[in-house]
Amino acid sequence: EVHLVESGGGLVQPGGSLRLSCAVSGFSFSDSYMDWVRQAPGKGLEWVGRSRNKASSYTTNYAASVKDRFTISRDDSKNSLYLQMNSLKSEDTAVYFCARDLSGTSQGYWGQGTLVTVSS
């Protein structure tokens, strides 16, 4: 059975930092591209960034809105994906989802999401 479990969300002040984790089981994490997607309250889906697999040199890409503030990393030995979020702004308030390769041809999977609230 496949599981993607995000954790690490919470309340943080503007300018603060937070690290999200996504623990994966049930599919070949090391072979997979992995995406972070967010959804602000009552809004649509926004792609945050992607981690490619080892075969693609673990390269990462980011949305312009988070570039230079957010960093995606992964630990294939722990089947885990991470999102380090720095210099947080109120507009970063959202539920953050990890997902397997949103656009690829492998079976798609999403986590349940973790809520990040940026507020003073």
Add this chain to the structure above:
Amino acid sequence: DVVMTQSPLSLSVSLGQPASISCRSSQSLVHSNGNTYLSWFQQRPGQSPRRLIYTVSNRDSGVPDRFSGSGSGTDFTLEISRVEAEDVGVYYCMQGTHWPPLTFGGGTKVEIK
């Protein structure tokens, strides 16, 4: 960035009737490798999204065959042949051809009449 435009914004459908959602991209989604990376996602109320369709017309495992995707170039359609109560939610198209970034449409809300 590629802009994805969905219509209608909302759809009210009687049980057992068909439904159709349109998605248009601001440029062709045909990749240089010949594939077209257009996906459809469903988000039921209070749930995480799930992918229904990838590369225009391929269903993910476990997706009922009443869902179908079609289209080419810049114009794409998600059809539900006979709407069931569990189909209520918001549907999003997304392109993965010209990335970064991956871009989503604004969503179409489907409800039961």
